[in-house]
Amino acid sequence: MNLRTKYDIPANAVITIAGTVGVGKSTMTNALADALRFRTSFEKVDTNPYLDKFYADFERWSFHLQIYFLAERFKEQKRIFEYGGGFIQDRSIYEDTGIFAKMHYEKGTMSPVDYETYKSLFEAMVMTPYFPHPDLLIYLEGSLDDILERIKLRGRPMEQQTPIAYWEEMHGRYENWINNFNACPVLRLNINDYDLFNNPESIEPIVEKIATHIKQTQLLKK
Ligand SMILES: Nc1ncnc2c1ncn2[C@@H]1O[C@H](COP(=O)(O)OP(=O)(O)O)[C@@H](O)[C@H]1O
Numbered sequence: 335m336n337l338r339t340k341y342d343i344p345a346n347a348v349i350t351i352a353g354t355v356g357v358g359k360s361t362m363t364n365a366l367a368d369a370l371r372f373r374t375s376f377e378k379v380d381t382n383p384y385l386d387k388f389y390a391d392f393e394r395w396s397f398h399l400q401i402y403f404l405a406e407r408f409k410e411q412k413r414i415f416e417y418g419g420g421f422i423q424d425r426s427i428y429e430d431t432g433i434f435a436k437m438h439y440e441k442g443t444m445s446p447v448d449y450e451t452y453k454s455l456f457e458a459m460v461m462t463p464y465f466p467h468p469d470l471l472i473y474l475e476g477s478l479d480d481i482l483e484r485i486k487l488r489g490r491p492m493e494q495q496t497p498i499a500y501w502e503e504m505h506g507r508y509e510n511w512i513n514n515f516n517a518c519p520v521l522r523l524n525i526n527d528y529d530l531f532n533n534p535e536s537i538e539p540i541v542e543k544i545a546t547h548i549k550q551t552q553l554l555k556k
């Protein structure tokens with residue numbers, strides 16, 4: 335059944351899924367797109383020319399990787415706009431700057447000049463009235479142990495070789511980031527409260543929450 339019509343979710347809605355590496359964004363993106371009959375926008379991992387190099391040498395490749403992600407996400411943004419919405423997006427552009435670029439700069443693996451260049455490009459491209467914010471950002475949260483388990487289970491070699499301290503730092507930063515995030519409405523979901531693998535029907539209560547959230551936001555705008 336098409337849950338979008340059942341719960342009266344606008345056909346042009348754009349919903350972005352945020353959360354730390356391995357938390358379950360791609361799985362949620364697919365499940366929601368299927369339930370709502372929406373298109374998907376994924377970040378490209380297998381064809382990313384910098385990701386492996388970046389994990390092997392953060393200092394050397396962090397700027398290149400951020401520029402690559404920024405360009406890719408901007409192209410996706412344009413595609414979403416051209417279709418007139420109706421998308422589930424795997425990871426928001428806000429995480430690139432608010433989590434990744436900032437973390438690498440503060441940890442000394444991106445130089446101050448590269449960080450400034452990146453930020454000014456980001457602000458010129460994204461923080462303008464011409465860049466529509468998503469209708470809803472769904473934030474997936476879970477314990478560090480559960481997330482480490484999922485990263486292990488997925489088994490991307492570059493992530494297996496990365497010290498646990500990196501994922502721990504990121505996990506803490508995500509918590510701070512979401513508590514201060516206000517660019518668009520947020521729906522927080524704990525990964526222990528649904529199980530899309532063993533219980534695919536657990537998507538329906540999530541769709542219901544999304545509908546309520548979007549309606550509340552529309553009422554506030556009036
Ligand atoms: N609800 C779930 N229960 C158990 N494992 C899950 C669930 N959702 C995702 N996973 C597993 O966790 C790993 C990371 O999920 P993924 O969706 O790729 O995360 P992300 O896109 O956030 O990096 C994958 O191995 C995936 O199969």
Ligand SMILES: Nc1ncnc2c1ncn2[C@H]1C[C@H](O)[C@@H](COP(=O)(O)O)O1
Nearest residue numbers: 354355356379399400403430434435493
């Ligand atoms: N902006 C980014 N900077 C550094 N690394 C990033 C960025 N965006 C994504 N990544 C990495 C993290 C993961 O290894 C892969 C895919 O992310 P995932 O959360 O598994 O979808 O890319």
